[in-house]
Amino acid sequence: MAEPFPLVRHEVRSRTRRRQRLTSPDTRLHLRTSTVDSGVVLISVDGEVDLANRHALAEALASAAADPELRLVVCDLTRVGFLACSGVSVLVEAGADVHARGALLRVVATETAVLRVLDATEQREPLGLRPNLTAALSGFVAPPERPDTAPTLAHLRTALDAAVAQANDLAELCGRLAERVAAVDAGRLVDDRGEHWKPADALADMVEDLRVLQNHLVTGALLAAPAVEDLGHLRDAEPPS
CATH class of the missing domain: 1.10.287 (Helix Hairpins)
Incomplete structure (x- = not known):
């Protein structure tokens, strides 16, 4: 110038802007997926990620990676208080999938507990860790095509x-x-x-x-x-x- 639901529910807002909110059966984990810009997807994670609910995060990442126009997936972990190694493996696998499609995965994390796990597994750099959403989206959110006109x-x-x-x-x-x-x-x-x-x-x-x-x-x-x-x-x- 990023609710408790059944396992999967899509809410299509428009052709270029949509949201998907997920809640794992494990109520400690809540996910929200937003299309920020063409080919740029933001997955906001709230709660704890462990072996019991890792599949919900994996499904959200897989859904984002399926976008044929994908350029960037940002996984926002700033509201995650606990990240198990099983959760890290989900991110690593998703990153490989995203990279295979010619796109990037970036992770945003600030919680000490999460950062320690990323350090212990040496995944800060491979997962493209960024300190905030602005840094994670930098270079991928395109400005308005006609800056001299009123914004849409x-x-x-x-x-x-x-x-x-x-x-x-x-x-x-x-x-x-x-x-x-x-x-x-x-x-x-x-x-x-x-x-x-x-x-x-x-x-x-x-x-x-x-x-x-x-x-x-x-x-x-x-x-x-x-x-x-x-x-x-x-x-x-x-x-x-």
């Missing part, structure tokens, strides 16, 4: 959908920061602002501010979600011939 509804929906995903990610980050700041021992802090500064009060204010920001971001994402849904049902009128 499809472009607006894509941008808003990405903004909602980023708002949720930032909200989660604020929550984690608030927890870490709340756990800081103010009595052990050193600062050069003078005796008038009260570390405990300052930390308490910071925690409160982070919580308020988190709530605003979550609320904003919730308010924007219906607009994303509605835009998915609209089409730009064809220009008169």
Whole structure:
């Protein structure tokens, strides 16, 4: 400028924009597949990936790889708290399949537990690990074909959908920061602002501010979600011939 369901359910929004949401029978794992741009697929994973539910992730990746116009698959693991070696093997196998089709697989991960597994299996580089969605999508999400004209509804929906995903990610980050700041021992802090500064009060204010920001971001994402849904049902009128 990324719900509990039966095992597989497709929701076709348009020819160029679709979503597929999956829930494994193991309720610890939720998947959402979105077509970000032509040939660019985003799979968002929420929960834990292990031997019991790896097949759900494998199915989502296989479905994405079946796109004849595929250029990039991004697997977003930022909401994954646990990734077993069996889950890593699914990603490795999917990466080989995607590469065989002349496309790329990139993984986004920030959780320490997930990064440790990728380090232990030496898969950071082979899986194209990126620190965030922006970096993962870089070079693959094409700009509007006519930048001098107003953006189409499809472009607006894509941008808003990405903004909602980023708002949720930032909200989660604020929550984690608030927890870490709340756990800081103010009595052990050193600062050069003078005796008038009260570390405990300052930390308490910071925690409160982070919580308020988190709530605003979550609320904003919730308010924007219906607009994303509605835009998915609209089409730009064809220009008169």
